[in-house]
Amino acid sequence: MEGKEPKEISKTDKKKEMIMFLSSSEEKEHFLSKANRKILSDPLNDNNPITVQVLGICSALAITVQLKPAIVMSLAVVFVMAFSNVIISILRNSIPSRIRIIVQLVVVATMVILVDQILKAFAYDVSKQLSIFIGLIITNCIIMGRLEAFALGNGVYKSFLDGIGNAAGYGLILIVVAFFRELFGSGKLLGYEVLGHKGLTMADSTGLYALGYENNGFFLLSPMALIVVGIVIWVQRSRNRKLIEEN
Amino acid sequence: MDKNSNAYTFIFAIAMVIVVAVALSFTATSLQPMQAENVRQEKMQNILSTFTGDSIIVEGEKVELTRAVASKVYENYVTEELALSNSGKPKEEDAFKISLAKQLTLDESEQTFPLYVANYQGKTYYVVPLRGSGLWDAIWGYVALEDDVNTIKGVVFDHKGETAGLGAEITTDWFQERFVNEKIYNDSGQVVGVEVKKGYSGGDNKSDNAVDAISGATITGDGVSKMMEERLKNYKAYFEKIKKSGKVAIR
Numbered sequence A: 001m002e003g004k005e006p007k008e009i010s011k012t013d014k015k016k017e018m019i020m021f022l023s024s025s026e027e028k029e030h031f032l033s034k035a036n037r038k039i040l041s042d043p044l045n046d047n048n049p050i051t052v053q054v055l056g057i058c059s060a061l062a063i064t065v066q067l068k069p070a071i072v073m074s075l076a077v078v079f080v081m082a083f084s085n086v087i088i089s090i091l092r093n094s095i096p097s098r099i100r101i102i103v104q105l106v107v108v109a110t111m112v113i114l115v116d117q118i119l120k121a122f123a124y125d126v127s128k129q130l131s132i133f134i135g136l137i138i139t140n141c142i143i144m145g146r147l148e149a150f151a152l153g154n155g156v157y158k159s160f161l162d163g164i165g166n167a168a169g170y171g172l173i174l175i176v177v178a179f180f181r182e183l184f185g186s187g188k189l190l191g192y193e194v195l196g197h198k199g200l201t202m203a204d205s206t207g208l209y210a211l212g213y214e215n216n217g218f219f220l221l222s223p224m225a226l227i228v229v230g231i232v233i234w235v236q237r238s239r240n241r242k243l244i245e246e247n
Numbered sequence B: 001m002d003k004n005s006n007a008y009t010f011i012f013a014i015a016m017v018i019v020v021a022v023a024l025s026f027t028a029t030s031l032q033p034m035q036a037e038n039v040r041q042e043k044m045q046n047i048l049s050t051f052t053g054d055s056i057i058v059e060g061e062k063v064e065l066t067r068a069v070a071s072k073v074y075e076n077y078v079t080e081e082l083a084l085s086n087s088g089k090p091k092e093e094d095a096f097k098i099s100l101a102k103q104l105t106l107d108e109s110e111q112t113f114p115l116y117v118a119n120y121q122g123k124t125y126y127v128v129p130l131r132g133s134g135l136w137d138a139i140w141g142y143v144a145l146e147d148d149v150n151t152i153k154g155v156v157f158d159h160k161g162e163t164a165g166l167g168a169e170i171t172t173d174w175f176q177e178r179f180v181n182e183k184i185y186n187d188s189g190q191v192v193g194v195e196v197k198k199g200y201s202g203g204d205n206k207s208d209n210a211v212d213a214i215s216g217a218t219i220t221g222d223g224v225s226k227m228m229e230e231r232l233k234n235y236k237a238y239f240e241k242i243k244k245s246g247k248v249a250i251r
Helices: A004-032 A034-044 A057-063 A067-091 A097-122 A125-139 A143-148 A157-186 A207-211 A223-239 B006-052 B069-076 B167-171 B173-177 B218-233 B235-243
Strands: B057-058 B061-064 B078-085 B112-120 B123-133 B138-145 B151-158 B195-197 B209-213
Touching: A004 A157, A004 B006, A034 B151, A057 A125, A057 A157, A057 A223, A057 B006, A067 A097, A067 A125, A067 A143, A067 A157, A097 A125, A097 B006, A143 A157, A157 A223, A207 B069, A223 B123, B006 B057, B006 B069, B006 B112, B006 B123, B006 B138, B057 B112, B061 B235, B069 B078, B078 B173, B112 B167, B151 B167, B151 B173, B195 B218
Parallel strands: B195 B209
Antiparallel strands: B057 B061, B078 B112, B112 B123, B123 B138, B138 B151
């Protein structure tokens, strides 16, 4: 009897050590592993939701007339996508597969309404800017796409990274497009007149406008967003050979 | 329990709906007082800003007209809140609480319109709330008239869902500044408001009842024109009374 005890202790100790080793190695994997970094960085370039997967185009057209709403929208999407990915990933083993799309929709809609309500109470001015985009977040196909394709089959932390990465990839393109549309369309950036002030006549104007420069009103209309996205895709493909199809 | 069974699916769906409903209604009700306060303060800020601009002079000092400042000094400047019928008769009602959106759905004879009378730096201003429709959704605003109830001192516009960069530009200072000093009566004495006109060539002409439109925002602009004309017309009877009562003559 007495001889048995130490053996058992050593066995459980070994088990503990194994568990410690496994969990610590898992934790290490969490933050630094190549796979995790790839989850985060892939959607920025190689697998960008807008330029490669051509998703989320509708909102990319609607809110890129100015830089500021584009930035606010990007931040809101980062928040909503990261946390709905996390929630779906937590629930992934208990969601009945027949109603999974409805569950995803409910989670996204709930997140968006929560964000909206909290902003209305504590950051009223920001919420006023976001007003119309809140609805656009719910209909953003990238969010549903990531929930379906990634969060349902992966762990919580990886899903969180995937949400952040994809939302950032989406936001990046949004901001690039909005930059060019606001610059050429209204001669401003974030509302500042970077190209000079346009007066009623050329004599009243300063900067480029004094030389006879005119804003291009076409940039304010939706078709131009599509053209700018097209140019972004062109530039991206010419720099990233991986994206070019074989034939 | 089998995850694909009907019973499990139903239980999951019901549980999810209950959890979401409780979470959302809890947030909504607990945040509601703060949201209502924000809306109330913003209304005060809008009314004051029509005649003070972005900064207000409080006790000799110029301070930025934030929502907090507005709610503090509102009662010092807005001396009267009137609830008027279409024929210009005052009613016994709390004018500040009148929802213009609701009034516009009523029969014309039952409508009540709020009018805010303010006194700022020795001058009297009449602030008229506006409401109409833009391209996508409601637009609204406030217009301050000087004591001749004809010259515009300033306007504030806001919207629910106009296109950013196009229709939404009606909230910008440069668009709202165009209305300053415009007249709401035309030469034949009719209340016509101010028209937002495409291809406007009047320059700085302040007596033609028109301002230049925003390119790309034609329908929102038309909404603004219509809103100004229709809402201001509702006050015509009362404006005539003010004119007759000789308040103009005192000046």
